[in-house]
Amino acid sequence: MNKGVWLQLTLLDNLIWVLFAFFFIIMSIYVPNFLSVNNITNIFYHSSILGVLVLAQGLVLLTGNLDLSVESTLCFAPGIAILVTNALVPGISPIIQIALALFIGMVVGWLNGFLITRLKMNALLESLSMMTILRGLVLFLVPFAITGLPQGFTVFGNGRWLFNIPVAIFVMLGLYLIFAFIMGATRFGRFLIASGGNPRASFIAGVKVNKIIITAFVLSGLLAAIAGILAAGRQGSISNAMGTGLAIQSLSGAILGGIALSGGRGTVFGMLGGTLLLGLIDNSLTLAGVNVYLLNVAKGSLILIALVLDSAKTIARASLLYREKLRILEKTGSAIR
Amino acid sequence: MNETEMIPKPGEVVLEVKDISKVYPGTVALQHASIVFKRGEVHGIIGKNGAGKSTLVSILSGIIRPSAGQVFVKGKLFTGFSPVHAKKEGITIAPQRPETIPDFTVIQSLFLPNYYQRATGILDWKRMAADARQIMTSTGFEIDLNRRMSDLTLSEQQLFLIIKAFYFEKADIVILDEVTTSFSGKEQALFFRIIEAQRKLGKSIIFISHRIDEVMVICDRVTVIRDGRAIKTVDRSGLEKDLLCSLVVGEGSGNLVACEIPESGAHEALGEVVLRVEGFNRRSVFEDISFSLRHGEILGIAGLVGSGRTEILKAIAGIYPLDSGTLKLSGGLSTRFKDPNRSLQEGVVYFPEDRDEEGLVGTLSVRKNATLSYLIRIALRSLIRQQQERNLTRELIETLEILTSSQEEDVQNLSGGNRQKVLAGRVWATQAKVLLLDEPTKGIDIAAKESILNSVKTKMTQIAGVVITSPGLEDLLSICDRILVLFNGHLVDEFRREQFDEMVIYQAIQGILRPGANATPNKSHEPERINGR
Numbered sequence: 001m002n003k004g005v006w007l008q009l010t011l012l013d014n015l016i017w018v019l020f021a022f023f024f025i026i027m028s029i030y031v032p033n034f035l036s037v038n039n040i041t042n043i044f045y046h047s048s049i050l051g052v053l054v055l056a057q058g059l060v061l062l063t064g065n066l067d068l069s070v071e072s073t074l075c076f077a078p079g080i081a082i083l084v085t086n087a088l089v090p091g092i093s094p095i096i097q098i099a100l101a102l103f104i105g106m107v108v109g110w111l112n113g114f115l116i117t118r119l120k121m122n123a124l125l126e127s128l129s130m131m132t133i134l135r136g137l138v139l140f141l142v143p144f145a146i147t148g149l150p151q152g153f154t155v156f157g158n159g160r161w162l163f164n165i166p167v168a169i170f171v172m173l174g175l176y177l178i179f180a181f182i183m184g185a186t187r188f189g190r191f192l193i194a195s196g197g198n199p200r201a202s203f204i205a206g207v208k209v210n211k212i213i214i215t216a217f218v219l220s221g222l223l224a225a226i227a228g229i230l231a232a233g234r235q236g237s238i239s240n241a242m243g244t245g246l247a248i249q250s251l252s253g254a255i256l257g258g259i260a261l262s263g264g265r266g267t268v269f270g271m272l273g274g275t276l277l278l279g280l281i282d283n284s285l286t287l288a289g290v291n292v293y294l295l296n297v298a299k300g301s302l303i304l305i306a307l308v309l310d311s312a313k314t315i316a317r318a319s320l321l322y323r324e325k326l327r328i329l330e331k332t333g334s335a336i337r
Numbered sequence: 338m339n340e341t342e343m344i345p346k347p348g349e350v351v352l353e354v355k356d357i358s359k360v361y362p363g364t365v366a367l368q369h370a371s372i373v374f375k376r377g378e379v380h381g382i383i384g385k386n387g388a389g390k391s392t393l394v395s396i397l398s399g400i401i402r403p404s405a406g407q408v409f410v411k412g413k414l415f416t417g418f419s420p421v422h423a424k425k426e427g428i429t430i431a432p433q434r435p436e437t438i439p440d441f442t443v444i445q446s447l448f449l450p451n452y453y454q455r456a457t458g459i460l461d462w463k464r465m466a467a468d469a470r471q472i473m474t475s476t477g478f479e480i481d482l483n484r485r486m487s488d489l490t491l492s493e494q495q496l497f498l499i500i501k502a503f504y505f506e507k508a509d510i511v512i513l514d515e516v517t518t519s520f521s522g523k524e525q526a527l528f529f530r531i532i533e534a535q536r537k538l539g540k541s542i543i544f545i546s547h548r549i550d551e552v553m554v555i556c557d558r559v560t561v562i563r564d565g566r567a568i569k570t571v572d573r574s575g576l577e578k579d580l581l582c583s584l585v586v587g588e589g590s591g592n593l594v595a596c597e598i599p600e601s602g603a604h605e606a607l608g609e610v611v612l613r614v615e616g617f618n619r620r621s622v623f624e625d626i627s628f629s630l631r632h633g634e635i636l637g638i639a640g641l642v643g644s645g646r647t648e649i650l651k652a653i654a655g656i657y658p659l660d661s662g663t664l665k666l667s668g669g670l671s672t673r674f675k676d677p678n679r680s681l682q683e684g685v686v687y688f689p690e691d692r693d694e695e696g697l698v699g700t701l702s703v704r705k706n707a708t709l710s711y712l713i714r715i716a717l718r719s720l721i722r723q724q725q726e727r728n729l730t731r732e733l734i735e736t737l738e739i740l741t742s743s744q745e746e747d748v749q750n751l752s753g754g755n756r757q758k759v760l761a762g763r764v765w766a767t768q769a770k771v772l773l774l775d776e777p778t779k780g781i782d783i784a785a786k787e788s789i790l791n792s793v794k795t796k797m798t799q800i801a802g803v804v805i806t807s808p809g810l811e812d813l814l815s816i817c818d819r820i821l822v823l824f825n826g827h828l829v830d831e832f833r834r835e836q837f838d839e840m841v842i843y844q845a846i847q848g849i850l851r852p853g854a855n856a857t858p859n860k861s862h863e864p865e866r867i868n869g870r
Contacts, residue, residue, distance in 0.1 A: 186719050187712050194709055197698035204656060204695050205763065206681035206713040264700040318750055324742040 005324050012317050015309055016257050016273035023277065027284040034284055041165060047279030048168040049230045051272065053246055054253035055179055056223035058271040061254050062183075063216045064196040064263025065116060065123035069108065070224040070250060072134035074243035077105040077225035078232045079138050082146050082153075094152030102225045108134065109221020113214030131247065138240050145239040149232060157233015168230050175223065180268040192216055197264025252299065253278050256306045277302070349376045350412070351541050352397070352428070352510055357406030358565075359392050364782075366392040367403070370567040372560050374510070379532060379542045381556035383549065383585055386808040389565040390545050394514050397543065398430045399423040429508035431501075433515040435494040439487035443497065444469050446486055447505055472504045476534075477527050492519040496528065503535050511535075512543045517551060518643035521621060529555055547641045549581050549847045563587055578849055586840050607818070608632030609667060611802040612685065612771045614653060617662035622648050623826035626662070630771065630802040635793065637813035638806045639846055640823030646806045647690050649823075650773045653804075654680045654687035667770065681714050681767065688764045690775035690806075692753075696760045699749035703741050704730040706748045706759050711766040733762035736796065738788050754785025761789055765797060772797055774805040778812050790816050810839055810846075824848045 011018055028035045053070055060067040081101035085092050112130055115121045159167040183189035194202045195209045203209045232238045257274025259266030281302060285295050352374040359367040367389045374380050384390050395401040396408065399420040408418045410426045423429075437446055444462070447469055453461040469482055478496055480489075489497065495516045502511050520528060532542060532555050546552050552559055553576055560570040561584040568584055610629050617626035623645035630636050640646050651657035653664065655674030663671040666683060674680035677687065689695035697706050707730050712721065730744045737758045741751055748759055757777065764772055774793065778786045794816045797803050807813050813820055814837055822830040822845040830845045832838075841851055 185721055185723070187716070187721060188719065190705060190709070190712060190721065194698045194701060194705070197700040198694075201689070201695050201698055202709070204654075204677050204687060204689055205709045206678045207709070208676075208678050260700070264698060317747075321742045321746050321750055325740070328742060 005320060008320055009317065012313050012320070013267075014269070014273070015313055016270050016277060016306070019306075019309075020273055020277045020280065023280055023284075027280065031284045031288050034287060039283065039287070041169070043276070043279045043283045044169045044172075045166045046283065047275050048166070048172040049227050049234070050246065050249055050253060050278065051172040051275040052175060052223050052227040052230065053250040054257070054271050054275045055175060055268070056220040056227065057247075057250035058254040058257065058259050058266065058268070059179070059192070059216050059223075060123075060220045061251075061259045061261065062193055062196045062263060062266055063213045064199065065213065065217075066127065066251070066261070067109075067112060067123070067217065067220050068127040068247040069112060069130035069134060070220060070227075071243040071245065071247040072131045072138070073105050073108050073221055073224035074228040074231060074246065075138050075238065075240065076108065076134040076228075077101045077221075078153075078228040079142050079146065079238045079240070079242075080104055082149065082238060083141060086146075094150040097150070097153055098229060101229060102222055105221040105223075105225025105228070106218045107221070109218040109224075110214060112221070113217030116217070117210040117213050135244075142238065142240040145237045147237040149237065153229070154233035154236055157230045158236065159233070168234070171226070171230060175226070176268060176272050183268050188212070188215070193264055195263075249278070252303050256303055258306075258310065348378075350374070351376045351410070352543075353409040354393075354396065354403075355407045355409065357396060357403040357408070359389075359396065359401065360404045365565050367396075368565045369406070370562070370565070371406075372567050372570065374541050374543060376509075376541055377536060377539045378557040379536055379544055379555050381552040381559035382543065382545045382562060383547070383552055383559060383581065384562035385585060385810075388562045388585075390562055391514070392565075393562065394430065394512055394545060397423075397512055398428060427507075427509035428512070429502045429506050429510070430512040430514060431495070431498045431516050433518065435491070435498050437486040437494060437497075439485065441486050442483050443480060443486065443489075444482040446497070447482075447501055451505075472500070476500055476504075476531055490519075492521065492524050495519065496524060499528065499531060503531065503540065508540075510541045510543070512545070514545045515547065515642065517546060517548065518641070525551070549578055549585075552576075552581070553578060561585055578847070579844075582844050582847065582849070583840060586843050607634050610665075611667045612653075612804075613665040614649075615663050615665065615671075617649060617652060618660045619645075619648065619652065619658065620660055621826075623652075623823075626828055628821055628828065630804060632667075632770070632802050633798045634819065635798060635803045635805060635817045637817035637820040638804060638823055639810060639813055639820050639842060640806075641846060642808075644823045644846075645826040646823055647775055650687060650775050650804065650806065653773055654685055656687060678713065681710060681769070684714075684767075684770040686710065686764050686767050686769040686772055688760060688772065688774040688777055690779060692757055692760060692779075697748050697756055699747070701748060702745045703734070703739070703748050703751070703759055704744040707733050707762045708766060710763050714767045714769070729766060733759075733766060737762050737765075737792055754781040754788075757781050757785060758789060761792065765792070765800075768800055770801050772801045772803045774803060776806055776808055778807055786812070810842060814839060814842075822846055 033039060053074065056070045057067060078101040081097050081104055085097050085100060108130070112127060115126050116123050156167050156171055161167050161170060183193065191202070191207045191212050194205070195207055195212045199209050228243070231242055235242070253274040254266070254271055255261065255274070256277060257266065257270035257272070259271065278299060281298055282295065285298060290298070350373050353372070355371050356369050357367055357371070358365070358369055370389070370393065382390055382393065392401070396403050396418070399418045399422055402417065408415045410418075410422070410428070415422055441449070444466060448465050453464050455461050466482060473480060473482070478500060480493065480497075486494065499513065499516060502508055517525065517528060536542060536557075544552065544556060556576070557573050558570055559576060559581065561568045561581065563585065571580065571584075609632055611632045613629040615627050618624055626649055628636070638646050638649070648657050652659050652662075653674075655676045659673065663673055665671055666685070672683070674683070674685070680687070693699065698709070704726065708726050711729065716722065716725070727744065733739070734741065734744070739751075739758045739762065740755050748756060751759065761777060764774070777789055777793070781789070790812060793803060793805065805813065805817065818834050820832045820837070820842060821828050822832070822842065824846065825848070829848070829850060832842055845851065
């Protein structure tokens with residue numbers, strides 16, 4: 001494959017980052033105060049909770065399912081962990097509280113995966129029920145908000161670290177690195193994306209599809225719980241409405257990042273691009289003083305544009321590869337088989 | 338031209354194709370075929386796979402246009418015969434693979450799209466149910482009208498579509514395209530009754546089938562198609578099984594080997610037994626299946642569609658359920674695989690017949706498809722060694738001659754033959770001891786077919802014993818050391834390479850056994866002639 005084709009393919013495959021660069025340049029030129037270290041840090045910081053949730057959603061989308069319950073797990077996992085530890089063992093180390101929150105997230109994810117794979121429930125309906133149930137429980141158990149969280153618990157959401165950069169940014173980027181590695185370099189990652197692309201074929205090829213999908217849901221629950229800890233830290237409390245509406249936003253981010261709803265297509269790097277583009281639009285339009293309702297119009301339109309570009313991309317990619325094939329044929333002189 | 342306005346009398350020509358040809362790039366599907374279909378007759382069309390039957394069906398139903406020749410319907414010449422014309426002229430087709438709306442009930446599907454309405458525009462279910470019940474009773478097809486289509490078995494769906502074509506669409510000319518493949522004895526009898534009644538009503542029935550015994554029972558005339566030509570039309574009085582078989586297979590069939598494959602090694606070169614299948618049973622699918630396979634051997638399983646080929650191979654690999662039976666591998670322990678993962682671990686790999694639904698992951702690259710099973714069986718570390726994986730893929734692309742722009746191309750962008758080769762590469766890369774290849778040459782062109790058969794013969798036998806099925810006998814004759822014949826779920830005969838004779842094997846597939854065959858088919862499946870004819 002020659003360099004020109006390789007470059008074009010790389011650009012097509014990372015279309016979201018091309019879009020990101022485009023908007024970044026436009027905003028740098030037209031929006032005052034956009035291009036400052038402070039503001040860029042701000043974009044990342046405000047994207048961190050949604051970013052982790054997009055990762056949670058994206059993993060499940062790759063398997064060809066979806067998980068609306070992430071927004072409720074985000075509140076339920078840390079909420080219950082704090083309630084239980086405060087009631088039973090007040091003053092316990094925040095590390096235990098965090099571990100418990102993560103564990104609860106994983107249990108919720110396991111339950112989702114179990115109901116969807118073993119009992120063959122539809123993922124949309126199952127996770128919708130789970131979302132409603134968990135939110136209901138939180139609203140019942142947490143009257144308004146849990147305050148007075150220990151500093152060890154909130155540090156991930158409101159603390160600052162190297163060069164005074166928020167810890168949440170490190171958490172988000174660290175998680176993206178880990179999952180990019182899992183998806184790109186491990187057998188589990190390969191089996192996960194294969195299971196999403198064609199579950200029947202993967203099963204026949206020897207992949208333990210159900211086990212893989214359940215694991216994806218467990219990871220999704222874990223990530224939702226981490227997002228919850230970040231959110232609790234940022235607010236300094238756990239309110240019972242925390243996370244409401246984020247499920248749809250996490251879907252938007254993942255789809256914007258090039259994850260196919262039908263499963264089996266997309267990258268972790270793309271998900272990060274989707275998250276950051278949403279954050280960038282949010283931030284820059286707010287700076288420019290655009291009405292908050294119009295902001296939603298802009299975000300929605302962006303997803304529509306992404307969908308159009310996605311179809312165009314598929315066609316462009318196929319024709320590019322076809323031309324490349326013709327070129328190879330001409331060079332080798334063999335016939336088309 | 339005013340005869341066309343009159344109602345045709347029995348025996349009158351209702352449909353005619355004259356000198357039609359269909360040419361595709363690289364192949365000729367039909368050449369100068371002329372066939373006449375009459376009113377009130379059941380006209381059988383038989384021939385081998387790829388002989389041109391499906392092309393003929395597509396032309397008769399207006400789906401494709403012939404490259405040359407004419408189509409006459411009730412005396413009228415049609416130049417651009419289309420599905421709309423076909424419908425208007427009362428031609429309907431019951432396809433081999435029923436396509437129904439899964440969530441509709443039987444009665445909703447029966448009347449679709451011509452529902453009865455009351456004057457108010459409200460659908461008159463009461464009247465529809467009454468009519469449907471009456472028709473179902475008269476045909477003897479006892480079925481609950483409120484069952485969902487998705488709950489019907491394949492053979493029930495096929496019967497449903499036949500009844501719908503005759504009684505609800507009220508077509509004059511009905512094309513039945515291999516609709517009987519999954520029928521059991523009882524359903525077959527019901528089917529014969531329906532056909533007989535409809536023939537008396539003066540309907541024209543075109544019956545495409547692989548099963549010569551059925552054709553013998555119900556057809557008034559039979560046209561044999563071979564290599565795209567309508568070889569001969571035989572009248573009822575001349576119908577004989579042997580004659581039909583020899584017309585289908587053709588002259589000088591004994592040495593008909595399509596592909597140039599290196600001569601097989603001597604029998605003595607075969608190694609130890611790597612797989613022994615003992616007493617496989619699955620109620621009403623296959624019964625008492627036992628055979629063994631040696632290292633380096635290519636064992637063919639020949640049989641009609643619906644004879645149980647695919648199910649047996651899938652049952653070995655743990656994909657299809659078994660009622661009873663065991664497997665012995667080279668270790669000697671009796672076992673049975675609970676899923677394909679287990680079977681792969683033990684070195685038994687299934688190559689799916691349905692390439693795109695059950696074989697490949699279309700959204701992934703050539704590399705990720707080719708190494709999927711390899712990663713499960715051979716490369717056991719959690720981390721994938723990228724360089725090793727790329728080298729393996731390059732090797733597979735070279736040895737199997739896969740045409741792709743790069744390893745990273747999505748597999749769905751490849752041509753059918755090349756997708757098939759990627760799947761062959763995936764199976765081969767597992768280094769399994771037993772390869773179960775289910776129709777690896779299905780639906781691909783000559784060059785790809787030759788290439789795949791060649792790699793089975795020269796490469797796969799180096800590492801494994803191979804069981805292979807194929808829609809046509811030629812492929813099996815050209816590479817197998819041994820062929821087992823499956824008829825109605827029973828193994829009825831076995832041929833060693835020196836005994837290969839296309840005609841004799843073809844007859845065995847049809848249930849006509851040579852003297853001294855080592856098993857007898859279940860006699861209850863043998864249809865009896867109706868009405869003393």
